[in-house]
Amino acid sequence: MRKVGSLIAGGALVAGIVAGTGGAAQAASPLNPVGNMDGFSYDGRLVVSGWTFDPETAASIDVHAYVDGQLAAVATANGSRPDVAGVYPSYGPSHGWSFDLGKRSAGVHQVCVYAINVGGGDTNPVLGCRTFTVGGSAALNPVGNLEQVALIPEGLYLQGWTLDPETAASIDVHAYVDGQLAGVATANDHRPDVGSLYPSYGAQHGFRTVVTPPVPGVHRVCVYAINVGDGTTNPSLGCRSFTVSSFNFGATATLSSGIAVTVQKPSRVTVSNTASPSPSAGYSGVLFSITFTNKTGRTFTPYDDVLLVSGPTGRQAPLTFDSGGSDPDNWFNGSIPPGQSQTATFLFQVPTAELSQLRLEVNPDFFEDESAFFAGSA
Numbered sequence: 001m002r003k004v005g006s007l008i009a010g011g012a013l014v015a016g017i018v019a020g021t022g023g024a025a026q027a028a029s030p031l032n033p034v035g036n037m038d039g040f041s042y043d044g045r046l047v048v049s050g051w052t053f054d055p056e057t058a059a060s061i062d063v064h065a066y067v068d069g070q071l072a073a074v075a076t077a078n079g080s081r082p083d084v085a086g087v088y089p090s091y092g093p094s095h096g097w098s099f100d101l102g103k104r105s106a107g108v109h110q111v112c113v114y115a116i117n118v119g120g121g122d123t124n125p126v127l128g129c130r131t132f133t134v135g136g137s138a139a140l141n142p143v144g145n146l147e148q149v150a151l152i153p154e155g156l157y158l159q160g161w162t163l164d165p166e167t168a169a170s171i172d173v174h175a176y177v178d179g180q181l182a183g184v185a186t187a188n189d190h191r192p193d194v195g196s197l198y199p200s201y202g203a204q205h206g207f208r209t210v211v212t213p214p215v216p217g218v219h220r221v222c223v224y225a226i227n228v229g230d231g232t233t234n235p236s237l238g239c240r241s242f243t244v245s246s247f248n249f250g251a252t253a254t255l256s257s258g259i260a261v262t263v264q265k266p267s268r269v270t271v272s273n274t275a276s277p278s279p280s281a282g283y284s285g286v287l288f289s290i291t292f293t294n295k296t297g298r299t300f301t302p303y304d305d306v307l308l309v310s311g312p313t314g315r316q317a318p319l320t321f322d323s324g325g326s327d328p329d330n331w332f333n334g335s336i337p338p339g340q341s342q343t344a345t346f347l348f349q350v351p352t353a354e355l356s357q358l359r360l361e362v363n364p365d366f367f368e369d370e371s372a373f374f375a376g377s378a
Contacts, residue, residue: 037128106136146238
């Protein structure tokens, strides 16, 4: 098939034809619009321009711009193009068009513009297509952090923050469990600490979400920030390995590293006035006894990380030092030979009203990034 068309040659407007493919050459309808995309640029914004008219009218006709197969804009080709009038004097000069199609994300894109037939033609012909690549910058990738992971009766609780340096708007996060998409959330929770650190972006960049709990066993969750500008990737905000064993205090979880973690049911204790942080009204002391058993064939040195959250929002409880009261260890001290165990106590302060909703994360070695999770009441 052959289409009546036009093109720019050596800076001058000339009549021409565009050859198609397949089968014998066949004339297109002489009543189809003619024209060309003769301007293209991308310098932070996509701008295309050209001209067109329909042979059946001297009036300006519409043009449609598509980016990556989606309609992006509609305009009327009524801009002044005296060069068009010079070649087609009976149609006049008011047949130019231009689109500012804005900023595009990093990656490969295609823009196509079509003339809209108004008469007896048989198609809306393409005036031109351009494929272009928008380069990205790692400095424009989102930033943030996955701060909390906890197994609760409703599922796997995830909390953190993220923002994209190219916008103050909240962006999405995607959570993957064992490499499979498990949940999508928008990071629009109020986080004044983030707002203080990034004042020009505001505070609406926190996320809290619950995804379906995995079956018993060892799993890994990763959360990614979804880039919305000219970054190069959707960066990971953090990954965490965890073991689903039991939701109850008093259970033992054996991690893939060979370290078994046992958490006894916690007890309520009085926090003395010399404690750090000081006791707060409406809060209760909660003392945990945690045991590590080394089931490996090598000596294990704990670099433990123990985190307690409470209530429906996952409020983080402060680790409390109280030599004048229950005198907790608050860490494991020394190595554990193969086949041996070591127990340490940990003291937290929790709102008394939230003692029925406690969730404890125990990571025996933060270098290994594998935790066991427990839940219950005190």
